[in-house]
Amino acid sequence: MDIEYVCTHAGRPVTAVTRRDVARALLAVPSGVALVALPDLRRAMEAAGNPLSPPFWESARRTLSAVEAGLATAGDVQRWVESTGTEPIVLTPSYFIWPEEDERGPVATEMHAKLVAYLEDKVAAGEIDPDALAAGDAEARTAYEDLQERWLRTPQPDGRVPSDVVIDEKDQELLQDSRVEDEIALTELRGVLAKLPVQPEAPVGELAEAAARLRALLVMPGYPANVLRACSGLDDRPMPDDDGLLWLMVAAGLVRPLGDLPEDEDTLEEFIDLDGELSEEDIALANICALQHGDWLTGVGELVRTGPGASASPERIAQLIAEAEKAEGDVLDEDELRTVEELFTSVVSMWALLGIVDADNALTPLGWWGLPRALRLAWGDR
Known part of the structure; x- marks a missing residue:
């Protein structure tokens, strides 16, 4: 694993790579491999003029070490990725839940990407402090959650409310799945009755x-x-x-x-x-x-x-x-x-x-x- 892998994984040049991009790339390989690659990756980012920050690299080392030792839960890892400042919170305080990445439909995929871009703009503007998030600052976390809650409830330029359209898409998927299950069950029931x-x-x-x-x-x-x-x-x-x-x-x-x-x-x-x-x-x-x-x-x-x-x-x-x-x-x-x-x-x-x-x-x-x-x-x- 090296800087080229991170850029390919993120689909961005090294100068545009974010903390979230690095975190996701590190988690895409075995934790032992990621830990070994971490020092060289940090030096490569610094050489490219995109050093990120010492608190981020320390949080990465700490999290990957816990994963390698079998001490980190899935929630611990998810919260670390969220502390990068541009990762949407899986479960918001109002109980909005983003679908798993491999289960997102076109609408959820679009809205998730829009929120990532929005958060990146806020980080660039200094309105989100990733270092405070990485340090576990409670006020920074609350502000981060509130920011996302507001975005999810705010209509987009086309009038769509992100939380509503994501939930509607998921409901339609569940309804379709239920209809398929109904048809299969009806076929089996008819077979029972025919006998x-x-x-x-x-x-x-x-x-x-x-x-x-x-x-x-x-x-x-x-x-x-x-x-x-x-x-x-x-x-x-x-x-x-x-x-x-x-x-x-x-x-x-x-x-x-x-x-x-x-x-x-x-x-x-x-x-x-x-x-x-x-x-x-x-x-x-x-x-x-x-x-x-x-x-x-x-x-x-x-x-x-x-x-x-x-x-x-x-x-x-x-x-x-x-x-x-x-x-x-x-x-x-x-x-x-x-x-x-x-x-x-x-x-x-x-x-x-x-x-x-x-x-x-x-x-x-x-x-x-x-x-x-x-x-x-x-x-x-x-």
């Missing part, structure tokens, strides 16, 4: 009774009605008149929640208080949201294949998922198995309210008919 010897028919009486219970429950305050309303999107729209549609909307919402619990000042304080306990509804919704396509396919697929009377207890579903994972070459340890049980405990308690399972957590004819349809609705199959 059933008998296609379930709607148990009209059970469906009407379950819908009547739901209508009474959904207008009640508190848990569990608030979770069912949030999941089904019925917080901000009226219940449909059709019993089948209402039931399927609520059942599908447990697979793909459409909303979140209403937030008030007390709710926000609960989340900020990391030592506080989450409410029952918060835990339930978090558990439901944590389940993946594969969890639903395995659990529901086996229940549907077995038919009414099949055990739908959280423990049994977790065991089914563990067996499926083992068949694929993966083994769930005890903690992972316990986690799956906990996630489905919230689901099964909601299933009982819909009549999907009975008092013994056994699959009912209504659940046999409705669960596959709920999955299809949740995954976009109309």
Whole structure:
């Protein structure tokens, strides 16, 4: 590693190389190699008329030594790069998060480069002191964070707000990824249903009774009605008149929640208080949201294949998922198995309210008919 490598890595001539460029180049090679190259690199930069500063070189030596000794965390290294004065902060105080470099879309890549250029101008103007950042000066760090926060919220000449457009791009990417996963899961679900010897028919009486219970429950305050309303999107729209549609909307919402619990000042304080306990509804919704396509396919697929009377207890579903994972070459340890049980405990308690399972957590004819349809609705199959 030498000055030519740094310039090539940065895409700049040596006279324009910044602290950030050097730091990123040093981190692109093994730490031992970087440490050996550091003195010659410093002399080459000085000879080229771009010496940077003693505090920077000392911070580089200190950080690389910690990396080589296995004492530096990823956060330590990231904060060192940020202390160069032109590296965007990965996580800002307002919780804006830059995507990883290899996961940035065109918009995030553009905005990240614009922010780097903006910070370089501020360093050149003396408004950012990289040496103070390298020394761990708290005031300098706060000012550095505030400067970036303001830039992220300030419209560009074309009117785009950097933080908004980066988040929008990421949301669109996640939505597209989710749609692809939905299509794959739907294909697998159709395969499961095609192998059933008998296609379930709607148990009209059970469906009407379950819908009547739901209508009474959904207008009640508190848990569990608030979770069912949030999941089904019925917080901000009226219940449909059709019993089948209402039931399927609520059942599908447990697979793909459409909303979140209403937030008030007390709710926000609960989340900020990391030592506080989450409410029952918060835990339930978090558990439901944590389940993946594969969890639903395995659990529901086996229940549907077995038919009414099949055990739908959280423990049994977790065991089914563990067996499926083992068949694929993966083994769930005890903690992972316990986690799956906990996630489905919230689901099964909601299933009982819909009549999907009975008092013994056994699959009912209504659940046999409705669960596959709920999955299809949740995954976009109309």
